[in-house]
Amino acid sequence: MSKYKILDSHIHLYSLANIPLLHWDEGNPLHGNRRLDEYIENSQSTQFDVEGVVWIECDAKIDLTQGLKGLENPIEEYLYICRNINGKLLPEEGVSTPFKRRLIKAMIPFAPMPLGSAGVEEYVKALKTRNSSEFHLVKGFRYLIQDKPPLTISDPHFVSSFQWLDSNGYVFDLGIDMRSGGLWQFKETLEVFKKVPNLKYIINHLTKPCLDFDPETIDSNPDFLSWKRLVTEMYITTPNSYMKLSGGFSEVEQDVALDVTSTSRHVYPWFKVVYELWGPERTIFASNWPVCAIPAGQNLTEKWFQVCETLFDSIGMDEDTRRKIYYSNAFKAYNI
Secondary structure, three states, rough: OOOOOEEEEEEEEEEOHHHHHHHOOOOOOOOOOOOOHHHHHHOOOOOEEEEEEEOOOOOOOOHHHHHHHHHHHHHHHHHHHHHHHHHHOOOOHOOOOOHHHHHHEEEEOOHHHHHHHHHHHHHHHHHHHHHHHHHEOEEEEEOOOOOOOOOOOOOOOHHHHHHHHHOOOOEEEEEOOOOOOOHHHHHHHHHHHHOOOOOOEEEEEEEEOOOOOOEEEEEHHHHHHHHHHHHHHHHHHHHOOOEEEEOOOHHOOOOHHHHHHHHHHHHHHHHHHHHHHHOOOOOOEEEEEEOHHHOOOHHHHHHHHHHHHHHHHHHOOHHHHHHHHHHHHHHHHOOO
């Protein structure tokens, strides 16, 4: 069997030079250089080749009360990624090579969704003004919901931002969190999905489920059953959505994260539900590097690949379907 090709649909990139834009100060395990240099070094395998990545914004520091003036950090974050693509990296930002320049296939910057359609449009114009040559790789946007208070996503301004993205052909990377947030996030999200059903939502990390639930008794767990009902409704409501098979290492206990077999066992019940919904055409692979490398350690992409292979073996998945999930489905999801 030939090596699999991978398009890693969820990685974060930053250098020590621009980490002040982010929340990861010294002492945070994510502090440091997390550039393409480090990603490539930690994504080697005899079983696959990473042939592309989708860069996802890092939730930079912002001040929405200042309008566009309060959004300089995510704009600078976008410009850093543009420098990775055009080969004009600053000395402390890494070493540019032809391979690295072509590795980033799509960009998903931050968008100020609570500011409404007018605010998002103004911000997107600012991105284009600051760098237009690489803007064609901007395929959508993200604004994390997982750590926000109730009624954030259901606010009329937020809904109008979704409508603007839909009208302009962008995707939205959706980050909600069952384990640390709660099922109320799913209920609010579902109500918004009903208002803007056709936007292409890329749902992150299996919705960050409660992977500490006992897999042996999970089928009678009321929270699991409620989650299953809600994600089923979410799937039915959004005909263009995709699900990322990613993020598992961050949601299990540390001792579990260090063992591929144990991680696979805890992920399986949740994977089975979402795969029966989104299926072979709308499921996409992602490593969530470097976030998931904190619990999993070095060689994250290889370890998560092994978890996925175990999951795929458990349902008898054929090789052609695996190749779709690892590679070609992400091209469709992100309009690459």
